[in-house]
Amino acid sequence: xxxxxxxxxxxxxxxxxxxxxxxxxxxxxxxxxxxxxxxxxxxxxxxxxxxxxxxxxxxxxxxxxxxxxxxxxxxxxxxxxxxxxxxxxxxxxxxxxxxxxxxxxxxxxxxxxxxxxxxxxxx
Amino acid sequence: xxxxxxxxxxxxxxxxxxxxxxxxxxxxxxxxxxxxxxxxxxxxxxxxxxxxxxxxxxxxxxxxxxxxxxxxxxxxxxxxxxxxxxxxxxxxxxxxxxxxxxxxxxxxxxx
Numbered sequence: 001x002x003x004x005x006x007x008x009x010x011x012x013x014x015x016x017x018x019x020x021x022x023x024x025x026x027x028x029x030x031x032x033x034x035x036x037x038x039x040x041x042x043x044x045x046x047x048x049x050x051x052x053x054x055x056x057x058x059x060x061x062x063x064x065x066x067x068x069x070x071x072x073x074x075x076x077x078x079x080x081x082x083x084x085x086x087x088x089x090x091x092x093x094x095x096x097x098x099x100x101x102x103x104x105x106x107x108x109x110x111x112x113x114x115x116x117x118x119x120x121x122x123x
Numbered sequence: 124x125x126x127x128x129x130x131x132x133x134x135x136x137x138x139x140x141x142x143x144x145x146x147x148x149x150x151x152x153x154x155x156x157x158x159x160x161x162x163x164x165x166x167x168x169x170x171x172x173x174x175x176x177x178x179x180x181x182x183x184x185x186x187x188x189x190x191x192x193x194x195x196x197x198x199x200x201x202x203x204x205x206x207x208x209x210x211x212x213x214x215x216x217x218x219x220x221x222x223x224x225x226x227x228x229x230x231x232x233x234x
Contacts (some may be wrong), residue, residue: 045164045172045215045225059222095171106221107154109162111183113171 002026002112004096009117016086020117022079022096030054030074031102035110036081038092048094049081052104059105064090086121093118125150127216129226136206137234144229146199146216153196160219163192163201166228167212175214176201208233 008020022034036048049070050059058070069082079096093116099108126149136142152159163176174183176192179199189204203210211233216226 044213044228045166045217047223047225061222100177105223106219107156107158107160108219109174109177109217110172111174113173115171 002098004098004112004114006094006096006114006117009094009119011120011122012086013123014087014121016121017082017084018086018119020081020083020094020096020119022081022114024077024079024096024098027098029077032098033102033104034072034079035097035099036070036079037095037097037110037113038090039095039116040089040092043092046092050105051079053102057104083119086119088121091119091121124222125152125218125220125224127218127224127226129214129216129229131229132227133230133232135232135234136203138208139205142203142206142210142231144201144214144216144231146194146201146226148197148199148218150220151196152199152218152220154220159195161192161194161199162217162219163190164215164217165210165212166215167209170212172215203231206231206233 003025005023035050051070067085071080095116096114097110098112100111128147130145152161159179161179164172166172180192191202213228213230
């Protein structure tokens with residue numbers, strides 16, 4: 001059974017940093033690109049970042065480019081999102097998501113989502 | 124980036140009655156491989172989104188047949204033939220021609 005379990009969320013002050021983790025199981029993690037999607041409270045879904053299966057390629061939405069860094073450790077089946085220079089508008093539930101096929105950014109859907117971890121940026 | 128526009132913003136439906144949600148994309152979602160990369164998700168209250176429909180009209184595993192998707196190019200529709208109480212939540216369309224984008228969501232509630 002595929003499982004994605006996020007952790008690392010919490011309350012952080014504006015300008016601060018936080019690292020999210022996503023522990024994956026039930027599939028060959030090292031074969032799949034992985035993604036982060038976020039949802040601000042009461043708002044819709046926003047595609048944030050992606051990383052290729054070997055970590056060699058990354059994608060960032062303009063809203064987080066230069067502030068967030070996605071990475072992965074295939075030996076630990078874990079995906080990360082390092083967030084820095086956090087702003088109030090980064091407050092959201094962050095979901096780790098798996099594409100249905102092991103391709104790089106395009107032409108897939110997300111078949112599994114984690115339960116999400118809440119990041120609150122506030123003083 | 125492709126902009127996805129959903130209407131209506133919200134829908135209040137009597138159980139057993141049909142419901143319809145529209146999703147329009149700013150560019151055609153028809154790929155050169157002949158497939159159209161449009162999907163529908165439902166996010167039930169307090170849950171993560173779950174896939175309902177992939178590639179316009181294909182129901183995902185376990186999705187009841189009261190859900191159907193249709194459309195082409197830039198105009199798409201999700202229909203629920205007979206709404207049930209368990210169908211409440213927010214419905215999102217999504218396209219996956221890079222970069223992936225979501226519609227703003229349509230909240231469905233029961234009258």
